[in-house]
Amino acid sequence: MSINKFIKASIQEEDQEPSAPSPQAESFSDFDRAYHSMLCAGCSCLCDDISYYMKEGHVTRTLNLCEVGWKRLCAVSAEDRVPPPSPSLLSDTVNQAARLLQAHPPVLVLGADNADEAAIRTSFELAGTFRGISLPWAYPGIRRFYERAKRFGWATGLLDEVRDRAESVIFWRADPLVTHHRHLSRYSLFARGRLTERGNLDRNLAAVASHETVIEPLCQQFFQLSTDQDSALIEALAHPGGGGGLDHRDLPALARALQGSSYVALFVDPEKVTYEALDAMFRWSAKLNTEGRKRMVILPLWDAGPNIEGFCRVSLEKNATPWGGPFAKASAGTQPEDTSWEDLAGTVGSVILISSGVDASPGNVLPKGLSEKPRVVIDPFKRTPALKDQVVIPTALPGLESDGIFFRADGLPFDVHGIEVWRNHGYPTVRDVLADLMSEGR
Ligand code: SF4
Structure with missing residues (x-):
């Protein structure tokens, strides 16, 4: 085609x-x-x-x-969805869950980035009640990204600005056609902006990935590279006169496109690149922006919960770090960057899992060490298989059956409203369940 x-x-x-x-x-x-x-x-x-x-x-x-x-x-009307619990059943289930958590501290609250801002705030308070920690799935990537941003300075922008101005767009180990389906049509490729009136005809699109990706046929340049070649590609692009020592068929074309662009938007999944590549990316952006000839913004495109930006903001406010710290409470003496899920599993006694998606089956999704821990599953989607040492609490689906604040990928907050007729379905909100667990745990 x-x-x-x-x-x-x-x-x-x-x-x-x-x-x-x-x-x-x-x-x-x-x-x-x-x-x-x-x-x-x-x-x-x-x-x-x-x-x-x-x-x-x-x-x-x-x-x-x-x-x-x-x-x-x-998922709202899926046949295998757990029916809404009666008030007395909900109270019994919350009670049972709180006893399980009390018996197995410290508690890891995982996946609050799937919920609204009020639930994220409550997740931190709840973690404190059970001497634990609240983390998003992407916490190692978040830490390495924000540490680089602090060290090198960070030029970011609103998605509306990308739509209006970006003449070159690069997706670096992030594929919006897999994780953010309408990103290209609303903001980054097909969208027509103030200075990009012809949409994709006014933009150059490039992508970097380890394998063939869904976005590849849309790209003018596509780099299938291993992660250890990222820094060389960045050096070659940052110093078009010769740098990086990388030879690739599409390199001259992308270098030309970047030279001819006054605004470049780079979307990266920080979990999929090395520290060195992130360093090189931030240095490249700082150099271009300091020279003043063009603007280059870096926006993380997380393969994480829809409110990952909300999580980072609440965490910054509560812990002075966006990735969910202070980590030392759950894992004394180790740094998150070099802490694996298995290390983490060795330090926490139980898990509260806020379900990560319609297709997620928590028994399969949790890393091995953590999947063996007693857990409470907060699941707005469908029936979670009954397992030993597991309590499941069904909740309202955020944004469809309940209201709340969500933060867009560029950090802008939006008040998301559920659909009126579905607010009365009778499911408790994620925030209410976390608050009930907290008061039972005190
Ligand atoms: S916000 Fe909803 S409709 Fe828009 S891309 Fe994401 S999942 Fe699709």
Whole structure:
């Protein structure tokens, strides 16, 4: 398939959620309520142009929802979803969970980046109650990214600025077509901005990855490299006259594109690059920005919960570090950068897992050492398999059945509202469950 055909197909696919009925097949009588300009909390793109058309409490059609958002929507009425607990059942379950946590301190609260800001705040207080720690899955990457930002200075920007100004975009070991489906159409490639009126025709797109990726056919330059070649590529791009010692077919074309761009946006997944590569990236950006001839911004694109930016902000406020410290409480004498999940498992007694997604099965997702720990699973999605030493508490799906503040990938806060008719489904919010566990644990 040619690139142009691929681009056309991508745009069409994106604007038609799976199994949506065709507009021609519908009339006004096919739905009795419509919600427009709703926010989706499926990932940190936080798309704010979603429409839901409902009939008798069921969504019959949506607009602008991508596959990830559609799966979350389907989870609301999934047949295998745990039914909402009665108040007395909820109280018994919370009580049982609190006893389990009290018997196995310290507690690791994992995955609060999947919940709204109020729940994240409560996760830190709860961790303190059980002498533990609250961490997001991406904590090693967050630490290494922010330490570099502090050391070298950090030029960042809003996604709206990227849409308006970026003439060159590089995805460095991050693939938005896997993690943030509408990133390209809303902000970074197809989106038409003030100074990029022709969208993708006004931009150069490049990507770096270890393997073939979904985004590759859209790229003008694609670098399939091992992670230890990242620094050499950055050096070669930062010093086009000769540097880095890397020879690659697409290198001259990307160097030319960067030279001709006044604004460059680099999206990186910090968990997938080495410390050295991050150092080189920050130095490169600082050099370009200091010279003043062009602006280069670095934005992390985490493969993490939709409110990972909210987690970083709350953690900064509470701990003075964005990655969920102070780590020493859970793992004395070790540094997070060189602490593996197994090391962590050796120091915590139990886990509160805030479910990470519609397809996640916590028994499979948790690293081996942690999967053997007694745990409390807070699961807004579906039935978690019953395991020994495990208590499951079903909760409302954030952004669909409950309201809350989520932070977009560039750090902007948004007030995400659930759909009115679903707020009464009877599920407790993640924040309420964490608060109940905390008061039981005191
Ligand atoms: S890109 Fe993210 S926020 Fe936008 S519709 Fe898809 S899941 Fe929702």
